[in-house]
Amino acid sequence: MLLKKLVFVLGIVLLSSCLMTKPAEAAEKEAIIINKSINQLAFYENGKLQKVFPVATGRTRNMTPEGKFTLVNKVKNRPWYKEGIPGGDPRNPLGARWLGINVPGDWGHTSGNVYGIHGTNQPSSIGTYASSGCIRMYNEDVIWLFDRADKNIPVYITSSSLSFTALAQNYGVGSAKAVAGYEFFNETLRYGSKGNSVAILQRKLNITDDGMFGPQTLKAVKKFQTSKGLVADGIVGPKTRKALFND
Template sequence: MKKLLLSIMLLVSLLFFEAPAEAAGGDMIIINKSNNQLAYYKNNKLVKTFKVGTGRKASYTPEGKFKIVNKIKNRPYYSGNIPGGDSRNPLGDRWLGINARGTWGTTYAIHGNNNPKSIGGYVSAGCVRMYDNEVQWLYDQVKVNTPVVITTSKKSFNAIASANGYKVTGQAAVPVIAAPTSTVLKKGMRGVEVKQLQQALTNRGYNTKGIDGVFGPATEAAVKKFQKAKKLKVDGVAGPATKKALGMK
């Protein structure tokens, strides 16, 4: 019975699978995991940026240059036996499959999600999550074979595009959203500022069990110990007062 149900769900998803259409030469998607932002370029110009959710661990969401290889509306969630279009479906109602790590758009994708609170965080098993209404808009713009660059960088989107061999022309249609320079750092975050926090704590004798740019349990524990020693609010969050005490800008 279970095999029959999976077969029916697969058949339904194929009904909504879109035939390939070539992407325009100047179209591109960039995903920056350092600030969990996605940029969509059309005709070599930045059109929109979006907040996204990426992998719970840095290795989960692959980095490199890929392509959108399939587009599916209302894809079923096979492992949970949840049909497409169901409000319980964690894949939302739009799926833009990416050919990462030798897969063909069936494992990694830019897709919607039924938990809006997860967008912006490091939360997934490897896919890139978007708000449903925003991925619906992107789905309508993007064609199969659109290039996708996934990276972890402090550079602007235009600089990332140039570094990957893409020519950006004219002024961006919307401002590039750069990583904040004075972020409140907390568990689950990652990036250069987290690495700076870990270095500052380590220099003062508070062990973060590595300086890897990932704010995990060990970094949180080190922050709490430092806060307690400095008679600050002990919450494990590196806000302005904690960062100032550590000598961070």
């Protein structure tokens, strides 16, 4: 009888331990990564890249802080206290959702009320350097993120030429395996271009992704443009990008 009781108690302890550690393990697999060099935000859930969104960041590089932070609050239709504009008002520059991050040294505030990821009433600013430090998103995108991102997950902000997969590996985020089709870029690319956007283009074209727009990439782009009835000029502008990512 005593042995049965000991086995029962041990089972309860082990079960409790599993239940206690599961949330921590889940948190390690969820993260937000923001790359200011291309103004994009990646959301990782269950260790996998779920979606990448275009964003707007600070007007100068030092306005949007870089480093590892934490998502500490979430607010629907947050008021714009500075101008007394209520939440949900079309004039409100914070848009539909606010996800606050705790940035040490932000005038003593670490509660997520100074720097945040939020919507906007200026959608034309997305993809540019336009904010006073926050990260702007389209309202429909920030609502999607708001509904999925849990509080206390890490938020990494950087300026890098690395892909999100490489950044996630560096940060130790989950399995760091990308979901095909969610990488994209906004800039126009041509022969001689370099960087992460070129690597994304090369992956879309199923060629070596060395980040250098050379003869092989030029040939592949022209072939793709011809197949889509586009002008085969080798320049990856808005029409070619649209065809690439709607393919």
